[in-house]
Amino acid sequence: MTIDSAFPSQRYAKVIQASKRVHWEIDRDLMRGRSFDMTRKFLPDGLSLVGELPFLTASEQRLFSQVQGRTYANLFGLVERFISAKMCEIGGAHALGDQAAFEALLRFTAEELKHQELFRRIETMLGEQMGGAYASAAQPDAVAGVVLGKRTWAVLGLTTHIELFVLAHYRCSIDPDADIDPLWKDVFRYHWIDEAQHAVLDELEWLREDAKLSDVERDAAVDDLIALVGAVDRILQGQAEVDAACFLAMAGPRFDAGQRRRVGEAMLKAYRWQYIVSGVMEPRFRKTLFGIVSETQRRRIEKALLPLAYAVPATPAMALPMAA
Numbered sequence: 001m002t003i004d005s006a007f008p009s010q011r012y013a014k015v016i017q018a019s020k021r022v023h024w025e026i027d028r029d030l031m032r033g034r035s036f037d038m039t040r041k042f043l044p045d046g047l048s049l050v051g052e053l054p055f056l057t058a059s060e061q062r063l064f065s066q067v068q069g070r071t072y073a074n075l076f077g078l079v080e081r082f083i084s085a086k087m088c089e090i091g092g093a094h095a096l097g098d099q100a101a102f103e104a105l106l107r108f109t110a111e112e113l114k115h116q117e118l119f120r121r122i123e124t125m126l127g128e129q130m131g132g133a134y135a136s137a138a139q140p141d142a143v144a145g146v147v148l149g150k151r152t153w154a155v156l157g158l159t160t161h162i163e164l165f166v167l168a169h170y171r172c173s174i175d176p177d178a179d180i181d182p183l184w185k186d187v188f189r190y191h192w193i194d195e196a197q198h199a200v201l202d203e204l205e206w207l208r209e210d211a212k213l214s215d216v217e218r219d220a221a222v223d224d225l226i227a228l229v230g231a232v233d234r235i236l237q238g239q240a241e242v243d244a245a246c247f248l249a250m251a252g253p254r255f256d257a258g259q260r261r262r263v264g265e266a267m268l269k270a271y272r273w274q275y276i277v278s279g280v281m282e283p284r285f286r287k288t289l290f291g292i293v294s295e296t297q298r299r300r301i302e303k304a305l306l307p308l309a310y311a312v313p314a315t316p317a318m319a320l321p322m323a324a
């Protein structure tokens with residue numbers, strides 16, 4: 001079987017149909033002149049891990065969720081820089097072949113450009129509405145420069161991981177929570193609508209890339225994927241430090257040294273849970289990844305992830321319903 005016959009045009013055509021059917025515009029459909037309601041929380045408790053800080057008052061819990069919710073939007077804008085660049089490159093490789101694949105990947109790229117514009121708008125709005133000493137710990141082009149220097153197989157693996165946890169977070173945690181600010185929830189509902197198509201294309205292109213590799217090349221690509229997870233973790237460490245300081249400055253001086261330390265630890269644990277561990281536990285991602293790597297490579301990946309394994313919600317009620 002050739003690579004093209006294993007990835008038939010109809011699969012891309014179905015994604016194009018879905019992409020056209022759900023198409024939305026930032027102002028017309030999503031924003032509709034609204035602003036964020038700062039009396040409501042943003043990120044749900046099962047993602048923010050706010051329950052690990054029982055000494056917070058109700059308004060401090062809300063602020064903890066809002067600071068993390070601001071970063072949640074910011075970090076998607078950040079990763080979408082390398083995702084759109086990679087999809088544009090892969091789409092270009094289809095330009096003189098399967099026109100449905102070419103169109104599906106160009107639509108994917110355009111949707112990520114729209115998402116980046118959306119997340120930049122949100123950061124500006126939240127800057128005005130929230131204030132505080134908030135900052136981004138990493139810059140999109142610098143991160144994209146590092147990520148795109150790795151093998152395509154690894155970039156597609158990281159992208160599949162991200163886009164599948166986007167779907168899981170919305171479905172299992174954001175959508176069911178009735179206390180979230182309606183605009184913040186809508187941002188991630190509209191984002192989720194597009195990401196459902198992106199995840200299908202991620203898997204198709206990752207498997208297509210995998211089919212081109214020799215065992216030696218795949219082994220090197222697994223090392224690249226592990227290195228990329230390490231790079232993501234370094235970004236999370238930097239952002240958690242900035243966000244803990246931002247939260248503590250905005251919440252006021254009442255916390256003692258032990259409580260301040262616990263805020264920092266909970267912030268980093270929550271970010272590791274949100275951006276790495278919840279995706280690694282997502283069954284669809286595990287099925288694809290562990291379906292294409294060898295047993296030895298699987299053990300190498302699991303060993304690299306071991307230091308992050310603590311980053312899961314402390315109580316089952318806060319966990320996403322995922323396979324371990």
Ligand SMILES: [Fe+2]
Nearest residue numbers: 080112115191
């Ligand atoms: Fe996106």
Ligand SMILES: [Fe+2]
Nearest residue numbers: 112163195198
């Ligand atoms: Fe996407």
